[in-house]
Amino acid sequence: xxxxxxxxxxxxxxxxxxxxxxxxxxxxxxxxxxxxxxxxxxxxxxxxxxxxxxxxxxxxxxxxxxxxxxxxxxxxxxxxxxxxxxxxxxxxxxxxxxxxxxxxxxxxxxxxxx
Amino acid sequence: xxxxxxxxxxxxxxxxxxxxxxxxxxxxxxxxxxxxxxxxxxxxxxxxxxxxxxxxxxxxxxxxxxxxxxxxxxxxxxxxxxxxxxxxxxxxxxxxxxxxxxxxxxxxxxxxxxxxxxxxxxxxxxxxxxxxxxxxxxxxxxxxxxxxxxxxxxxxxxxxxxxxxxxxx
Numbered sequence: 001x002x003x004x005x006x007x008x009x010x011x012x013x014x015x016x017x018x019x020x021x022x023x024x025x026x027x028x029x030x031x032x033x034x035x036x037x038x039x040x041x042x043x044x045x046x047x048x049x050x051x052x053x054x055x056x057x058x059x060x061x062x063x064x065x066x067x068x069x070x071x072x073x074x075x076x077x078x079x080x081x082x083x084x085x086x087x088x089x090x091x092x093x094x095x096x097x098x099x100x101x102x103x104x105x106x107x108x109x110x111x112x113x114x
Numbered sequence: 115x116x117x118x119x120x121x122x123x124x125x126x127x128x129x130x131x132x133x134x135x136x137x138x139x140x141x142x143x144x145x146x147x148x149x150x151x152x153x154x155x156x157x158x159x160x161x162x163x164x165x166x167x168x169x170x171x172x173x174x175x176x177x178x179x180x181x182x183x184x185x186x187x188x189x190x191x192x193x194x195x196x197x198x199x200x201x202x203x204x205x206x207x208x209x210x211x212x213x214x215x216x217x218x219x220x221x222x223x224x225x226x227x228x229x230x231x232x233x234x235x236x237x238x239x240x241x242x243x244x245x246x247x248x249x250x251x252x253x254x255x256x257x258x259x260x261x262x263x264x265x266x267x268x269x270x271x272x273x274x275x276x277x278x279x280x281x282x283x
Contacts, residue, residue, distance in 0.1 A: 014224075014225070017223060017224055018224060018229070018232070020220055021220045021221040021223075021224055021232065021235070024217055024220045024221075025217065025220070025221060025235060027217075028213050028214060028216075028217040028239075031213050032210050032213055032214075035206065035209045035210060035213070036206070036210075039206040043202075057177070058177040060173060060176060060177055060205060061173060061177055063206070063209070064169065064173060064209065064212075067209050067212075067213060068216075071213055071216065071217075087231075088221070088224070088229065088231040088232050088235055089231050090230075090231050090234055092231070092235065093231060093234045093235040093237075093238045094238075096214075096235065096238060096239060096242075097238045097242065100210055100214065100242045100246075101242075103210060104207060104210060104246065104249075107203055107206055107207055108203050108207075111198070111199050111202045111203045112199055
């Protein structure tokens with residue numbers, strides 16, 4: 001990752017940085033939701049919890065690795081495919097915010113009531 | 115001081131520092147100009163680095179020491195929900211600000227003074243890291259209180275006049 005400088009690299013470098021930021025932003029939003037869905041499935045299906053525990057010695061370590069792998073794979077894939085369109089938008093910022101708030105509330109309600 | 119205790123103290127320390135660094139990013143982004151662009155990027159890398167350290171030390175303590183110690187104490191105490199709700203939520207909630215912290219440098223390296231959506235993204239992501247970081251610290255305090263309350267109850271039971279009398283006999 002290159003250090004930021006005022007616009008001296010020309011538009012193509014800036015456009016590439018923005019494409020990367022948009023792609024990894026979408027990846028972050030999806031990973032946040034994936035994290036919570038994995039927590040729900042793991043909590044309601046002990047067999048998955050056991051398999052995850054057997055992979056690294058503890059289900060939490062496997063969960064952490066799964067989140068990071070999903071984040072990196074989706075971020076790389078979206079960057080290569082220029083998804084979601086190569087540009088950051090206010091809508092993407094709202095998507096990341098909404099995904100985070102909804103996922104966090106869902107997690108709290110799950111462990112409160114289930 | 116036992117190593118386990120050092121480990122226990124390290125993870126909220128890095129967590130608080132990471133949260134403070136996210137406040138730093140938020141404030142710099144509010145006043146983004148070309149002059150503070152490099153500082154914003156350095157602050158965002160600091161957030162990511164501190165959350166990686168938090169994950170490492172929290173994970174080490176949680177997976178190696180927590181289950182056999184604090185969890186058992188809390189579950190036998192008067193507030194078992196300190197584990198069943200707060201710890202269960204905290205152990206999964208942590209990954210959300212962690213992923214956001216890893217993402218922050220990707221967007222903070224853009225020219226925020228000229229790119230409004232990028233500036234909004236930095237503000238949203240850093241604010242969420244701060245709010246979730248505070249929630250995690252609060253949950254940690256409640257879990258700690260759960261263990262302390264359980265130990266206090268045990269100590270009270272052991273030193274109650276009836277029990278002391280039994281032991282003397």
